[in-house]
Amino acid sequence: MVYSEECDFIFRLKGILEFACQLDNPNGAQSKCTISKSFQDLRSKVSSKNTVFTVCNSPVLIWPNTGFQSSVESLTEASACGDILQCIDSDDGGSKKSSKKKDKKKSGPTVVNMKLLFEVTEPAGNEAPSLIRVSTQQHCVKMPLPLDCALSVTTDERLATVCKGLVEALNKQLADMEEVVLQYRKGSSFLVPQPFHFQLPEPSGLITVVYPAGVPDSQLQAVREDLHRKFELPCDRPYLRRANAFHFPDAAYKDGYLRNPHIHLNPPNIEDAKLYLVQGVYSYHHYMQDHVDDNGWGCAYRSLQTICSWFQQQGYVETAVPTHKQIQQALVDVGDKEPRFVGSRQWIGSIEVQAVLNQLLGVTSKIMFVSQGSELATKGRELANHFQTEGTPVMIGGGVLAHTILGVAWSENSGQIRFLILDPHYTGGEDLQTVTDKGWCGWKGPEFWDQNAYYNLCLPQRPKTI
Amino acid sequence: MGRSYFVDEAVEEYLSGLQAAPGSCVTGLLAGQSSPQRDFVVLAVQTPHRESEGQPKASKGVGPLDDIDVEWVTEHAKQVSRMLPGGLSVLGLFLLTPPELSKDAQNALKRLIFAMEKYIIKGRLWELSEEDVTDRVTLHICSKTKKLVCKTFDVKDPKSSAKPADWKYQTGISSSWPMLTCSVEVDLQIPVTGSSSDNTDKCMKDGLRRWAKQIEAAYCLVNGRQALDDSELISGQKKNPKTTNRQTLPTRIFVSDEQVELDERSTALVQVCSGSMRVRGVVHCRAYIHNNKPKVRHAAQAIKRDLINTVCSRVEMFLEDLLINEGSQKGLCSEQQALPRRVFAPMSISGLSVCDYMFPDESTADVAERLKEMLDCETPEEDIDTSLESIFSAISGSEITDSHDDDSSKHVISEIQAENPIIQKAPQYYAGVAIAAAVALLATVTSLLYFN
Numbered sequence: 001m002v003y004s005e006e007c008d009f010i011f012r013l014k015g016i017l018e019f020a021c022q023l024d025n026p027n028g029a030q031s032k033c034t035i036s037k038s039f040q041d042l043r044s045k046v047s048s049k050n051t052v053f054t055v056c057n058s059p060v061l062i063w064p065n066t067g068f069q070s071s072v073e074s075l076t077e078a079s080a081c082g083d084i085l086q087c088i089d090s091d092d093g094g095s096k097k098s099s100k101k102k103d104k105k106k107s108g109p110t111v112v113n114m115k116l117l118f119e120v121t122e123p124a125g126n127e128a129p130s131l132i133r134v135s136t137q138q139h140c141v142k143m144p145l146p147l148d149c150a151l152s153v154t155t156d157e158r159l160a161t162v163c164k165g166l167v168e169a170l171n172k173q174l175a176d177m178e179e180v181v182l183q184y185r186k187g188s189s190f191l192v193p194q195p196f197h198f199q200l201p202e203p204s205g206l207i208t209v210v211y212p213a214g215v216p217d218s219q220l221q222a223v224r225e226d227l228h229r230k231f232e233l234p235c236d237r238p239y240l241r242r243a244n245a246f247h248f249p250d251a252a253y254k255d256g257y258l259r260n261p262h263i264h265l266n267p268p269n270i271e272d273a274k275l276y277l278v279q280g281v282y283s284y285h286h287y288m289q290d291h292v293d294d295n296g297w298g299c300a301y302r303s304l305q306t307i308c309s310w311f312q313q314q315g316y317v318e319t320a321v322p323t324h325k326q327i328q329q330a331l332v333d334v335g336d337k338e339p340r341f342v343g344s345r346q347w348i349g350s351i352e353v354q355a356v357l358n359q360l361l362g363v364t365s366k367i368m369f370v371s372q373g374s375e376l377a378t379k380g381r382e383l384a385n386h387f388q389t390e391g392t393p394v395m396i397g398g399g400v401l402a403h404t405i406l407g408v409a410w411s412e413n414s415g416q417i418r419f420l421i422l423d424p425h426y427t428g429g430e431d432l433q434t435v436t437d438k439g440w441c442g443w444k445g446p447e448f449w450d451q452n453a454y455y456n457l458c459l460p461q462r463p464k465t466i
Numbered sequence: 467m468g469r470s471y472f473v474d475e476a477v478e479e480y481l482s483g484l485q486a487a488p489g490s491c492v493t494g495l496l497a498g499q500s501s502p503q504r505d506f507v508v509l510a511v512q513t514p515h516r517e518s519e520g521q522p523k524a525s526k527g528v529g530p531l532d533d534i535d536v537e538w539v540t541e542h543a544k545q546v547s548r549m550l551p552g553g554l555s556v557l558g559l560f561l562l563t564p565p566e567l568s569k570d571a572q573n574a575l576k577r578l579i580f581a582m583e584k585y586i587i588k589g590r591l592w593e594l595s596e597e598d599v600t601d602r603v604t605l606h607i608c609s610k611t612k613k614l615v616c617k618t619f620d621v622k623d624p625k626s627s628a629k630p631a632d633w634k635y636q637t638g639i640s641s642s643w644p645m646l647t648c649s650v651e652v653d654l655q656i657p658v659t660g661s662s663s664d665n666t667d668k669c670m671k672d673g674l675r676r677w678a679k680q681i682e683a684a685y686c687l688v689n690g691r692q693a694l695d696d697s698e699l700i701s702g703q704k705k706n707p708k709t710t711n712r713q714t715l716p717t718r719i720f721v722s723d724e725q726v727e728l729d730e731r732s733t734a735l736v737q738v739c740s741g742s743m744r745v746r747g748v749v750h751c752r753a754y755i756h757n758n759k760p761k762v763r764h765a766a767q768a769i770k771r772d773l774i775n776t777v778c779s780r781v782e783m784f785l786e787d788l789l790i791n792e793g794s795q796k797g798l799c800s801e802q803q804a805l806p807r808r809v810f811a812p813m814s815i816s817g818l819s820v821c822d823y824m825f826p827d828e829s830t831a832d833v834a835e836r837l838k839e840m841l842d843c844e845t846p847e848e849d850i851d852t853s854l855e856s857i858f859s860a861i862s863g864s865e866i867t868d869s870h871d872d873d874s875s876k877h878v879i880s881e882i883q884a885e886n887p888i889i890q891k892a893p894q895y896y897a898g899v900a901i902a903a904a905v906a907l908l909a910t911v912t913s914l915l916y917f918n
Contacts, residue, residue: 015722015723015724016722016723016724017723018723019734020655022657022739022742052720054685054720059691059692059694061685061687061692061720071687071690071692115722116722117685117720117721117722118720118721118722119718119719119720120650120651120652120684120719120720120721121648121649121650121651121717121718121719122649122718123649123650123651123748124651125748125856126649126748126750126854126855126856127747127748127855127856127857127858127859128747128748128749128804128805128807128808128855128856128857128858129652129745129746129747129748129749129777129780129804129805129807129858130745130746130747130802130803130804130805130858131743131744131745131781131784131802131803131804131805132743132744132745132746132801132802132803133741133742133743133744133801133802133803134741134742134743134744135740135741136741137738137739137740137741138738138739138741138742139736139737139738139739140657140736140737140738140739140742141734141735141736142734142735142736142737143731143733143734143735144723144724144731188736189733189734189736190733190734190736191732191733191734192731192732192733192734213731213732213733214732214733
C-alpha cells in the first residue's frame, strides 16, 4: 500500500440513486433507447441545483451546482478543503492528542465521507399535484445504483473545486454504469453495476471501475486486459480484481484480523542494508484464533493460513482462508495422508504446505532446504530475490517450530542480515500494540534459528495472471 | 402526577357557549399539540349535525349516552385531522351531559376515545416514535354546574384506566408559536400490478408507504439548522411572552434513495405491470411547534408528517371520489387528473391556520361551507388563501409518455386532456346559462301576463 506523497485527503461520496424505467417490450429495439434516456435523466438530476452533499458526522450541507453554497457560514467558495475537518465530529472528541500523531503518519490520507442527497423543497413552480394514470402493459424496472466516487486531493485544493470534481465523477460513473447495464442485460434481466476503487501506481492514482454484480472475476478477464493496457499495468499480476479494491484507511476490516502489522515496525539499523519485504496485504493468523485451540501443534497451519490470506487479498483466489480441517482434508485428497489425519493434532511441514497451496489454491511453491540453521544467514540473496520478484510470505519449518518470514534486511556488502518474522505461536487477541511491542511480529537476527537443526522453506510463486 | 393541559381562553368561551337540548348530550373534539412535558389545547369543535337525521335510529340503549353516534364522531375526528396542519392534532374529546348522566359519562368517553384513535390512525403512513405522547384527553362538562372533569387515557394500552389531568386556561397560548413552511416537489412513479381497483389501491398505498419512509429518514434544515442532536430550535432568544409576532421558519428537506431492503440485490427488480400511476406536483406544507423550548428534531418531525399527511389525504380523497363517481376503475384509457389542492384559512382568534382541499370544480364558497360545518368557524371567503398551490395545467402529451417506447398511446392522452378543461368548466357554465334562461323566460311570461 503506497500512497502518493502529495495526497492528503480522499473525498468519498456515496449514495444510492434509484434507476427506474418502463419497458413495453424488453426485447424490442426501443428498449435500449428507453434505458439510455433514463440514465440521461439521472445524469441531469445529479447536475441539477437540487443535488446536495452532506458531510458525514457534521452539520455541513453543500449545494455544488449552484456556484457552491453551504449551510455552514465558515465554508465558502474560497475555502480550502482542509477547513472541512473543523466541522466534523470525530470519534475522539475532535482534539488531536499528540500521541496519536505518531501513528497518523503511517495511516495515509484523511478520508472525508460524504453522502449524496436531493433537495425536494424550493421547487421551480407551485402547481398542485395531479395523478397520471397509464394503462398499458409494461415491465417496470427498478434498480438501486450504488454510487461511490472518490477523489484524492491535497490540503490546499479549494472545496468548491473538489465538489465540482465529485459532480463530474458522478456523471462519469453513471455513464460507466449505463455501459455495463446495457452490455450485460438479457431482455428484462438487469445486473446491478457496482463501482470498485483501485489504487494504481503513479501516475494513474485512484481510479474507479464499474463491474456487473454476480459476474465472477474469472469471466471479466477481457475487461481487465483492456484496462491493463489502458493504464499500462504489468500483464502478469492482478491489479483490478475485486479483491484488489482499495481499502479506505478509515474502514475497519470486518473479519477482525490484523493486517500487515509489520508496517508499524522500525527497520533494523544495519549499515548499507536494503529492505526486501512482502508486497501487498496479508492477515495475521496465529494460535487460538477462530475458537480453535491449536496451541502446541498448529503453527504451520497458521503460517499456511497467513499465506492463503495473501493470495486471497491480492485477488488470485476467491476462496476463503482454509480451516485446519480443510487443510487436513486437502492432504488426504492428494493422497499425502490417511483419512484419520482429519481432526487430528498432527504437525505439518513445508512439503505439506506446498501440497495444500497447490491443491486448494492452484499455487506452486519452491522449496529451499537448509541443512543447518546457521546457514540461513547466507541465504540473503535468495530471499531478497524472492521478495523482489514474488513478494509472497515465506513459510519456514524446522526444529520443532514453524514461522513466517515477511522480509529480510540484507547488506550485499557486509552480508549482514535480519529476518522479519511473523510468529504464529502468539495466543493473545488481535491487539496491534502487543503484537509489535512483544515481538510477535518483529525483526530477528540469525541467532533466532536453531543453529543445528535443518530447515525447509516454502516459497510460494505468484501465478502469472491478471 | 398526571398530564397538564394548557387551554386557550377561546376554548373556554366556546365550551361555555355550548347549548344542549334538555336531557341530551353534546360531543365534540379537542385539538392542539402534545409535547413530552405538557399539552396545549387550542381548538374545541362540537360534533356537527348528521344530515341523515330524518329517521333517528331505533334507540338501542337506555339513554342518550348510548345514542351517541360513535361512527359519526370518529368520522368528524378524521375530517378535522385532515384540516389541521402539522404539529396540530386531535388530542381528545369533550362530552357535555346533564347531571343525571354524569356518572356514566366516563365509560362513554372511554369508548369514544379508543374508537376515535383507532379510526384516525387507519391509513396513516408514518409511525409513532417513542417520544410521541399517546395520552388522549377526555373532558366531561356538567350542563348544570359547568363543572369540568379532565382525565387522560393511554390509547396505546386498551386496558388503561383513566388518569386525572390538569386543565388550565391561559390567553394567547399559540399566538407566538413559530410556523414552519415549505413547498415540496413530489414525483412518485407507482407501478400497478393486477387490474382490479383493489389492486390499484394497494399498489398506491405501497408506493406511498415507500415514499413516506424516505421522507421520515430525510435530512431537514429548519431555519438553517439541522436536526442532528438535541439542539433547540430557537436558542439565544429571550422568551418574550408579550411578542405577538409569529415567526415563519422556512424549512428544507433532502432525501436519498436509500431503501434498506433493496441494498443487497445483485439484479434489478422487474415487475410486469398492467399500468402505472404517477403523482406529480408541488405541495405546500405547514406546521406549528409550541414555543416551550422546542427541539429542532420535533419541529422537523412535525413538518415531515404534514408532508406525508397532505399527499396521502389528497390521494385518499381523490380515490374515494373516483369510486363514487365512476363506480369501478375504468382502467382502459390513460389520463391526467388534478388532485384536490390545498388552501389555508386562519382560525378566528388563535391566528393559526387550518387547511382544506378544493377539488377542481369547487370554489372558495364550498371551502367556507366545509370550514363552518367541520370546524364550526365562520371564515370570510376572501381570507381563504388559494395562492399557495396553483391549479395544474395539462402538461404536454410527450411528457407523460417520456418513459414509454410505445407511440400509440400518445394521441389518446392529448385528446383526453383537450376534453378535460371543458368538462371541468361545464357545471358552472351550464348553471349560469340555465339561470339566465330561466330569468329570461320568467320575464317574458311576466310581461305577457301584464301587457295582455
